[in-house]
Amino acid sequence: MKLETTPTGFTISLNGHAILRHTALTPAFYVGHGDERMAMYRGxxxxxxxxxxxxALRYAVVDGDTVTLCEREGQPTRLVVKLTDTALEFSAEDPSINRFWMRVVADHDEHVWGGGEQMSYFDMRGRRFPLWTSEPGVGRDKTSEITFKSNVEGKAGGDYYNTNYPQPTYISSHRYALHVETSAYSVFDFRRKTFHEIEAWAVPERIELYAAATFVELVEILSARFGRQPQLPEWIYNGAIIGLKDGTNSFTRLEKMKEAGVKVSGLWCEDWVGLRHTSFGARLFWDWQANEERYPGLRERxxxxxxxxxxxLGYVNPYLCVDGPLFEEAEKAGYFAKDEFGRTALVDFGEFDCGVVDFTNSAAADWFADSVIGGKMLDYGLSGWMADFGEYLPIDVELANGVDAKLMHNQWPTLWAEVNAKAVASRGKTGEALFFMRAGYTGVQKHCPLLWGGDQSVDFSRHDGLVTVIxxxxxxGLLGNAYHHSDIGGYTSLFGNVRTPELLMRWAEMAAFTPVMRSHEGNRPRDNVQxxxxxxxLAHFARMTGIYVHMAPYLKALSAEAAAKGLPVQRPLFLHYEHDRNTYGIQDSYLYGSDVLVAPIWQAAQSERAVYLPEGSSWTHVWSxxxxxxxNEVTVASPLGEPPVFYRSDSPFAGRFAELRTL
Amino acid sequence: MKLETTPTGFTISLNGHAILRHTALTPAFYVGHGDERMAMYRGxxxxxxxxxxxxALRYAVVDGDTVTLCEREGQPTRLVVKLTDTALEFSAEDPSINRFWMRVVADHDEHVWGGGEQMSYFDMRGRRFPLWTSEPGVGRDKTSEITFKSNVEGKAGGDYYNTNYPQPTYISSHRYALHVETSAYSVFDFRRKTFHEIEAWAVPERIELYAAATFVELVEILSARFGRQPQLPEWIYNGAIIGLKDGTNSFTRLEKMKEAGVKVSGLWCEDWVGLRHTSFGARLFWDWQANEERYPGLRERxxxxxxxxxxxLGYVNPYLCVDGPLFEEAEKAGYFAKDEFGRTALVDFGEFDCGVVDFTNSAAADWFADSVIGGKMLDYGLSGWMADFGEYLPIDVELANGVDAKLMHNQWPTLWAEVNAKAVASRGKTGEALFFMRAGYTGVQKHCPLLWGGDQSVDFSRHDGLVTVIxxxxxxGLLGNAYHHSDIGGYTSLFGNVRTPELLMRWAEMAAFTPVMRSHEGNRPRDNVQxxxxxxxLAHFARMTGIYVHMAPYLKALSAEAAAKGLPVQRPLFLHYEHDRNTYGIQDSYLYGSDVLVAPIWQAAQSERAVYLPEGSSWTHVWSxxxxxxxNEVTVASPLGEPPVFYRSDSPFAGRFAELRTL
Incomplete structure (x- = not known):
């Protein structure tokens, strides 16, 4: 990083590329204060x-590696910026400053990617992205009926930027990455032609900047920075994880699927904790231990x-329902977040209240890791679970560490991941037990071995359907999360929107070319095809599990590469073809490792699809x-069972890929 | 107005009530600059x-009647405020300042009313009101299907603050009025407990302040300030204006209505200019002269x-369609607003383009007033018209006066009213010819003799139905517009939403107790009951016209009062009962003059209604x-034909009111 003074300001550049260009007329920094209104309704x-x-901090004084900023000459200092090798470190003396803006130099044809796990827009240029962990929304498109109805019923419609896993980090097509080290509410605004604006509702500790010669190197650097995941457990290569929540009937159904040729690695029963009956229907009982009533003799099974x-595999989340035995234990020990009166803060999840385990209290976090996840789940025999939620920390609770809950809200998913990872490590099962999360934030990479894409609608919709998980x-993946997967067939079925067999099959076709295949019955199993x-x-699904298993040797190589270098299994085309700018905007196809290109069918009734093949390789179409x-863009037939998949003709795995035709 | 210095600032008070209370820690003024994005789609x-x-302008120096403000001591002056008897006058040297904020002292139990013609909330406390003339929206309620569909189809759904007629003026329950003299986009933010925030996208010329001992006096002051309307023309008292757009068939239908006992003062045919057939259906031909094809021998009729x-009565708006003869005349003379290349700016109104007559060009305004409205309408025999539109000035046109169209946009309705008023005056018909407008802004009062409430949906909905016109x-009315009326039965029928006979009858019942009764066939006459x-x-309507005519002597007295004192015909209850704070929030009943209280039935299937009767008078229920x-709040029966109406038992018109029972 290089700091140079200019007539009325300074320039900061990274590998010769200007990042900040401050002048008195076009200042790079703004500070101030604001009074936000935030209300949460069910996430x-x-x-x-x-x-x-x-x-505007127009007046800058540069002294060595430090820039001192104020509004005008002679005025008190508002912000001090100190350059290190990889970051701008900030300090401000005025405690009333709770808004911070920084303008980063932008070019009109620049692309930017990242922002955590974004569901709608991969290239973020041209849009504004608030970064705040929350429910991602149902429909996520103000022009759709489902979004409208979800908004009316429960403020739940969402928008393009809502995500369980935001992260204030981006990669620019100028081959640098910028990361804001803060847990405050922040915003990336990429709408301007000549600058990007970074906003944070606190002066960030620092803004980190990384440059590299290639995108691959940049991704490696970020994965080293945020933490890498272990390799996938060996057992996962045996087939799909089958999600059923049908009590002991789940075992019978699993057996029949196996008989039909389905290759199975795991059985995942969310309802292993038992059910609660509410006016909305059956819900899980939020007390994290086996329910012998619903699953008699589960340990033996x-x-x-x-x-x-x-x-x-089972299910867990960071809440405990007031009528479960664990609640009492936790409350006695003072493990819950408190309300303003010092009482256990209760959160309504729909006809039942829960306590929020306070992970800033290390005793509470240790208890949850060791006694709950360790004692009730791992020791019981579970090999994995959905570690659900993480986005719901109420902003008005009192936490043991004394930090404002508004500043802990974004950090909660990472704390939650850490509790799960500690539990796994405490039993020596790291890389063997597999939990998966939808929520995330900076640092979740280090703890969470597998992301899942959250709750898509059971449809082909542009902003909440199959295509969004790509x-x-x-x-x-660009930010160091090597493993991603999704609910095959989607999850959310509301307002009469139900799965079609076609959707289920198209989703399974895609999942066969991801790190993990896992099915889900959805929120309304009886209304939706299984x-x-x-x-x-069933036949189609069985075949896809066969394809997944056939690809296992390749996937293992990718998993080894992920652990060693931090490269994600699913990659944007430009990662390996950065000379080909046609690839920069593509978000509906991906490289599966460096050698396979997958272009899922993400719309209904498509008998063919156009696919852009990046320049510089020869590509073989798997089925033909x-x-x-x-x-070139080529169009290939895409009947059910033959999703457009290509491999590099020169791949060392070409022989194996060629065999896919025979399955 | 009184200006007093305080340790770190100053206080400005009006009649002993503090309006501004500036300290270094809680400054009253903020300035800055912004970069707005504005896009218009069909209004x-x-x-x-x-x-x-x-x-924040924290540092203030008071010198006589002038306050000089800047950020900190020793910094350059940002804003100068000069006190006069009735205003704060502003000046700022820095031309980059295009945002201005002022905080006005507020009490927690203060009420505020005004903001122009507001359709959703009469008491504006607790909400934020952007003030920008536009289409008011269809549905105007984000939770309604109609709003959702209107948004999806044409960005037309609207919200609670959208109105054809905004005005940056309010009356406080502290018995003062505040008016911002600016045509820039502005915002009244009444959401804070201890201050109101006035925002303007330009430093306003001045902010006027008026205080009075009573609300009545305050309203008189405002009506004198903004301009008063002449008395209603004598002919209006003959009955209702019947709106038909059925070609010559309109005359036949009118005759039949008269035979059925309908009292008629006028026949209003929008389609007097002829029709244009588009894929959306029949539209008017926007060239303002009689169409002999559709109305043969119209002059004689x-x-x-x-x-x-x-x-x-006829119809006119400030546009001319490219395929009409007037367009050519206007274009030759250079009367149209221009685009960035100096060509006539064309606006698409749905399969036909129009020029925008540039009323900042006095030759164009005079031509439109004298040759078009004067020559083609008044001289032809018209006694009135709907002077439609006024809200659509595109913000990117070039105007003859050289002022940014963004600053002229809000002024356009007033210019449009002035053109109409000049035309009427040029023929000596002021107070005799009656035009009515939906668009407005500061000063429209002086020129427009009658407002109409715009295009309600044909329903009982809370934010776009009958109740909104109250x-x-x-x-x-509080801001000097003495006369208001609305389309009986509403106008907008979309997405299968159609009038019920009940709606039509309830609307007519209300209209009988307003200055003007006028029917409208609506946007889809064939789909909606007429x-x-x-x-x-028909029988119900005939009876209501009889009631209107019976009330004429009283209405004449109100009209005389309006002309003399500026008191509106329809008044909030608190205007005459300011000691009774229960009346401050009421917006679904009104005083019709001082002596009659009207509580329209504005929901479907109401056989009775609760009505609050203000303290200090004895009230007689008209029908019983x-x-x-x-x-007290009383509940009275309200069958069709008997809307809850009360009169002051001691009214000099009590005898006449009592006779209503017999009609």
Whole structure:
């Protein structure tokens, strides 16, 4: 990083590329204070800002590696910026400053990617992205009926930028990465032609900057910075994880699926904790231990399954319901977040209240890791679980560490991941037990071995359907999350919107070319078609698990590469073809490792699809064996069971890929 | 007005009530600059502000009647405030300042009313009101299906603050009025407990302040300030204006209505200019002269009607369609607003383009007033017209006066009113010819003799139905608009939403107690029930016109009072009962003059209604003759034909009011 003075300011550049260009007329920094209004309703936030002051810091004094900024010459210092090798470190003496803006030099044809796990737009240029962990929304498109109805019923419609996993980090096509080290509410505004604006509702500790010669190196640097995941456990390569929540009937159904040729690595039963009956229907009982009523003799069945090569997975989240035994234990020990009167803060999840385990209290975090996840789950025989939620920390609770809950809200998913990772490590199961999360924030990479894309609608919609999990995998993957997967067939079925067999099959086709195949019955299992309810779907699914297993040697190599270098399994095309700018905007196809290109069918009734093949390689179409040269868009047939997949003709795995035709 | 210095600032008070209370810690003024994004689609605006700087002006120096403000001591002056008897006058040397904020002292239990013609909330406390003339929206409620669909189809759904007629003026329950003299985009933010925030996208010329001992005096002051309307023309008292757009068939239908007992003052045919057939259906031909094809021998028919005591009214708006003869004339003379290349700016109104007559060019304004409205309409025999539109000035046109169209946009309705008023005056018909407008802004009062409430949906909805025109009449009335009326039965029928006979009858019941009764066929006449299509509706309507005529002597007295003192015909209850704070929030009933209280039925299927009667008077229920003492809420039966109406038992018109029972 280089700091140079100019007539009325300074320039900061990285590897010769200007990042900040400050002059008295076009200042790079603004500070001020604001009074925000934030209201949460079941993980959805109404947020409105009232900026009371926003002052341009026009006057800069450069002294060595330090820049001192104020409004005008002779005025008190408002902000001090100190350059280190990789960061701008900030300090401000005025405690009333709770708004910070920085303008980064931008070019008109620059692309930017990242922002955590983004579901709608991979290239973020041209839009504004608030970064605040929350429910991502149902529909996520103000022009859709489902979004409208979700908004009316529960403020739940969402918008393009809502995500369970935001992160104030981006990669620029100028081959640098910028990361804001803060847990405050922040915003990336990429709408301007000549600058990007970084906003944070606190002066950030620092803004880190990394440059590299190639995108691959940049991704490696970020994954080293945020933490890498272990390799996938060996057992995952045996097939799909089958999600059922049907009590003991789940075992019978699993057996039938296996008989139909489905390759299975695990059985995942969310309802292992039992059910609660509410006016909305059956909900899980939020007390994290096996329910012998719903699953008699579960411990034995788990070990039986294990002997058959099938793992058992469960479910957990960071709340405890008031009527479960664990609540009492936690409350006695003072493990819950408190309300303003010092009482246990209770959160309504729909006809039942829960306490929020306070992970800033290390005793509480240790208890949850060791006694709950360790004692009740791992020791019981679970090989994995959905570690649900993480986005709901209420902003008005009192926490043990004394930090404002508004500043802890974004950090909560990472704390939650850490609790899970500690539990796994405490039993020596790191890289063996597999939990998966939807929520995230900076640092979740270090603790969470597998992301899942959250709750898509059971449809092909642009902003909440199948295609959004590609965007999610690619954006999160650039920031050091090597493994991503999603609910096959989607999750959210509301207002009469139900799965079609076609959706289920198209989703399974895609999932076969991701790190993990996992099915989900969805939020309304009875209203939606299930894998084992339609012979065509079942046969198709079985074949896809076969394809997944056939790809396992390649996937293992990718997993080794991820652990060693931090490269994600699913990659944007430009990662390996940065000379080909045609690839920079693509978000509906991806590289599966460096050698396979997957272009899922993400719309209904598509008998063919156009696919851009990047320049510089020769590509073989898996199902026809036809070879195409890169730098072209080609159209290939895409009947059910033959999603557009290509491999590099010169791949060392070419022989194996060619065999896919025979499966 | 009184200016006093305090240790770190100053206080400005009016009649002993503090308006501004400035200290270094809580400054009263902020200035800055912003870069807004504004896009118009058919009169609906997407507006988003990017505030680049907002500086608190903490340091104040008071010198006589002048306050000089800057950020900190020793810094350059940013804003100078000069006190006069009735205003704060502003000047700022820095031309980059295009954002201005002022904080006015507020009490927690203060009420505020005004803001022009507000359709959703009469008491504006607790909400934020952007003030920008535009389409008011269809549905105007983000939770309604109609709003959602209107947004998706044409960005047309609107919100609670959208109005054809905004005005940056309010009245406080502290018995003062505040008016911002600016045509820039502005905002009244009444959401804070201890201050109101006035925002303007330009430093305003001045902010006027008026105080009075009573609300009545305050309203008189404002009406004198903004201009008063002449008395209603004599012919209006003959009955209702019947709106038909059925070609010559209109005359036949009018005749039948008269035979059914309908009292008629005028026949209003929008389609007097002929029709244009588009894929959306029939539209008017926007060239402002009689169409002999659609109305053969119209001039004679008008004079025939006149002899029968019925006036003829037409339609005009400030655009000229490219394929009409007037366009050519205007373009040759250079009367149109220009685009960035100096060509006539064309606006698409849906399959036809129009020029925008540039009223900042006095030759163009005179031509439109004298040759078009004067020559083609008044001289032809028209006694009135709907002077439609005024809200659509595109913000990117070049105007003859050289002023930014963004600063002229809000002024356009007033210029449009002035053109109409000049035309009427040029023929000596002021107070005789009656035009009515929906668009407005500061100063429209002086020129426009009658407001109409715009295009309500044909329903009972809270934010776009019958009840909204009460709010409209009351808010506009406080600011000097004495006469208000609305389309009986509403106008906008979309997405299968159609009039019920009940709606039509309830609306007519209310209209009988307003200055003008006027029917409208609506935007889709064939899909919606019409006055003359249902015998029950027709009989009911006929009776209501009888009631209107019976009330004429009282209405004449109110009209005289309006001309003399500026008091509106429709008044909020608190205007005459300011000691009774229960009346301050009421917006679904009104005083019709001082002696009649009207509580329209504004929801479907109401057989009774609760009505608050203000304290200090005895009230007689019109239909039962029952007397009630004020200060109570009473519930009265409200079958069709008997809207809850009360009169002051001690009114000099009590005898006439009592006779209503017999009609």
């Amino acid at each position: 959805n936030f109404d947020i409105e800002d009232y900026v009371i002051e926003r002052s 788990i070990s039986q399954l294990h002997d058959e090569g099938v793992r058992f 965007c999610a995998a690619l954006s999160a 894998i084992d309810q339609d012979p065509e779907v 064996g036809e070879q195409y040269s890169g730098g | 609906n605006f997407d507006i988003e502000d990017y505030v680049i700087e907002r500086s 008008i004079s025939q009607l006149h002899d029968e005591g019925v006036r003829f 709010c409209a009449a009351l808010s506009a 006055i003359d299509q249902d015998p029950e509706v 003759g029952e007397q009630y003492s004020g200060g």
